[in-house]
Amino acid sequence: MNHESPETTTPDVDHPPAPVTTLVDLSLADAERIMALEHLVWFEIAPGVSAQDSLAELDFSRTRGAELASPTPRLGVRPQAGPPLAGMYASWAMAVTAPGADGGLVRLPMNGLTWVGVHPDLRRRGILRQMMVEHLHSAHDDGEAIAGLQAAEPGIYGRFGYGAASLDVTLTLGRGTQLDAGADLDQAAGEVGTHIVPAGTPEAMEVIQRAHLGAAESTLGAVTRTDAMAATWFRDHPVARGGREPLQAMFATRDRELSGYALFRRTPKWEHGVPAGEVQVRELAASDPASLLALGRRLVDFDLTSSVTVDGRSMDDPLLWWAGGPRSAGLRAGDSLWLRLVDVDKALTARGYAGAVDVVLDVVDPVCPWNERRWRLTAGEDGVGACLPTDADADVHLPVAALGAAYLGSRPLAAQAAAGTVTERRPGAVAELSRAMRGDIEPIAAIGF
Numbered sequence: 001m002n003h004e005s006p007e008t009t010t011p012d013v014d015h016p017p018a019p020v021t022t023l024v025d026l027s028l029a030d031a032e033r034i035m036a037l038e039h040l041v042w043f044e045i046a047p048g049v050s051a052q053d054s055l056a057e058l059d060f061s062r063t064r065g066a067e068l069a070s071p072t073p074r075l076g077v078r079p080q081a082g083p084p085l086a087g088m089y090a091s092w093a094m095a096v097t098a099p100g101a102d103g104g105l106v107r108l109p110m111n112g113l114t115w116v117g118v119h120p121d122l123r124r125r126g127i128l129r130q131m132m133v134e135h136l137h138s139a140h141d142d143g144e145a146i147a148g149l150q151a152a153e154p155g156i157y158g159r160f161g162y163g164a165a166s167l168d169v170t171l172t173l174g175r176g177t178q179l180d181a182g183a184d185l186d187q188a189a190g191e192v193g194t195h196i197v198p199a200g201t202p203e204a205m206e207v208i209q210r211a212h213l214g215a216a217e218s219t220l221g222a223v224t225r226t227d228a229m230a231a232t233w234f235r236d237h238p239v240a241r242g243g244r245e246p247l248q249a250m251f252a253t254r255d256r257e258l259s260g261y262a263l264f265r266r267t268p269k270w271e272h273g274v275p276a277g278e279v280q281v282r283e284l285a286a287s288d289p290a291s292l293l294a295l296g297r298r299l300v301d302f303d304l305t306s307s308v309t310v311d312g313r314s315m316d317d318p319l320l321w322w323a324g325g326p327r328s329a330g331l332r333a334g335d336s337l338w339l340r341l342v343d344v345d346k347a348l349t350a351r352g353y354a355g356a357v358d359v360v361l362d363v364v365d366p367v368c369p370w371n372e373r374r375w376r377l378t379a380g381e382d383g384v385g386a387c388l389p390t391d392a393d394a395d396v397h398l399p400v401a402a403l404g405a406a407y408l409g410s411r412p413l414a415a416q417a418a419a420g421t422v423t424e425r426r427p428g429a430v431a432e433l434s435r436a437m438r439g440d441i442e443p444i445a446a447i448g449f
C-alpha cells in the first residue's frame with residue numbers, strides 16, 4: 001500500500017512544505033540506509049554490534065521505509081545503495097494479557113509498533129503522521145484489532161489514538177531487603193528451586209521464552225514476544241555490554257516444572273574497599289506468587305552487591321509491598337504500554353468485563369474513521385461482551401484513546417471523565433462503563449520492545 005502526502009506549493013519559511021514521500025517495503029538489502037537513518041535518529045551506536053545483528057530482530061514482512069519522491073543532491077554525502085531513508089517504522093505480531101470474562105484473563109494479539117524514526121533534516125513535516133496513518137490502516141486491513149507501543153516521548157502518540165494503559169514501575173532494593181510475604185507464601189517459596197545460567201545460549205533462550213509465555217497467562221498487562229523475536233532478543237555483545245557481566249537468566253522450578261524467570265546483569269563496584277556491586281533486573285515474571293518470591297529473595301541476596309534495580313513492575317506488584325511499599329522500594333514510575341483500539345468493536349468484544357454493562361459510546365477517531373460512530377457495548381453478569389454499531393443516542397462521548405487507556409483495566413473512565421477527556425450524556429453511564437472495564441489489579445508493565 002502506498003500513501004502519498006499532498007504536495008504543497010506555497011513557500012512559507014515558518015512552515016516548510018511537506019516533503020512528498022512514498023512508503024516502501026524494506027528488506028535486508030536496505031541495511032546500509034536503515035543503519036544510516038537509525039544512527040542519525042537515535043545517536044546511540046552500540047559498540048561491537050554489526051548492522052546484521054542489529055537488524056536481525058526486525059520482521060521484514062512488517063518493516064516500512066519513507067523515501068523522498070525527489071531527493072535533492074546533498075553536499076558531502078557519499079553515494080549509497082539507494083535513496084536515503086526519510087523515515088521508517090516496523091512492527092511485530094505480539095500479544096497482550098487483558099481482562100477476560102468471569103474474572104479471568106484473556107491473551108489477545110497485539111500489533112507492536114517499534115523502530116519509528118524520521119530523519120532529523122525532515123522532522124515536523126508530517127512524515128510520522130504519514131507512517132502512522134499507513135500503519136493503522138494496514139493493521140485494520142490485516143484484521144489486527146489492537147495496536148500497542150512504548151513511546152520514546154510521552155507527547156507523541158495520543159494524537160494518533162493511543163492511550164497510556166499501564167505504568168512502568170521501577171524498584172530499587174538494598175541488598176538483604178526483607179520480603180515479608182506471610183507464612184503460607186514463605187513455605188510455598190521454600191519449595192521453589194532456582195538456578196542461574198547464561199542467558200545468551202539457544203538452550204537458555206528457549207527456556208526463557210517458555211517461562212515468559214507461561215507467566216503471561218496469569219499476569220494482567222503482560223506483553224509477549226513471538227518465538228522468532230525470542231531467538232535474537234538476548235544475544236549478548238561483549239563490547240556493547242561494557243563493564244557489566246553477560247546477561248544471566250535465573251529460572252524458578254517447582255516439582256521440576258518451570259514456574260518463572262529473571263533476566264539480570266551485575267556490575268562490579270567497590271567503594272573504599274567495600275563491595276558495592278549493582279544488580280540490574282531487566283525482566284522478572286512468574287506463574288505464581290511463591291515463585292516470584294523465591295526469585296525476588298535470590299535477587300536481593302547476591303554476594304558482593306549492595307543494590308538491586310528491578311524494572312517493569314506495577315503498582316500492585318507483590319515485590320513492592322513485600323519490600324514495605326514505595327518508600328522502602330525507592331519507587332519510580334513512568335508510562336509503559338500505550339494501547340490503540342484499531343477496531344473498536346472487535347477490541348471491545350475480545351476482552352471481558354467486570355459485570356453487566358449496556359452503554360452507547362460515541363467514539364471520536366479522525367485517524368481511523370471506521371471507528372468514528374456510535375457503538376453499543378453490552379455485557380451480562382458473566383462479563384462476556386459484545387460491541388455493535390447503533391444509531392441510538394449516545395450515553396458517553398469519548399476519544400478512542402480513552403478506551404485504549406482503560407483497556408487493561410487501569411486508568412478508569414470515571415477518572416478520565418473527571419479529567420475532562422470523557423463526557424457523560426446519560427447520568428450514571430460513565431460509572432457503569434468505568435466499573436465494567438476496571439480490572440481487579442493494576443496491569444504489569446510491558447517488556448521493553
Ligand SMILES: CC(=O)SCCNC(=O)CCNC(=O)[C@H](O)C(C)(C)COP(=O)(O)OP(=O)(O)OC[C@H]1O[C@@H](n2cnc3c(N)ncnc32)[C@H](O)[C@@H]1OP(=O)(O)O
Nearest residue numbers: 114115116117118123124125126127128129149152155156
Ligand atoms: C514506538 C516507537 O518506536 S517510539 C520512537 C519514536 N522515535 C523517536 O523518538 C526518535 C527521534 N524522533 C523522531 O524520529 C521524530 O522526531 C518523530 C518520529 C518523533 C516525529 O516525526 P515527525 O515526522 O517529525 O512527526 P510529524 O511531523 O509527522 O508530526 C506529527 C505530529 O506529532 C507531533 N510530534 C512529533 N514529534 C513530537 C514529539 N517528540 N513530542 C510531541 N509531539 C510531537 C507533531 O507536532 C505533529 O503534531 P500535529 O500533527 O498535531 O500538528
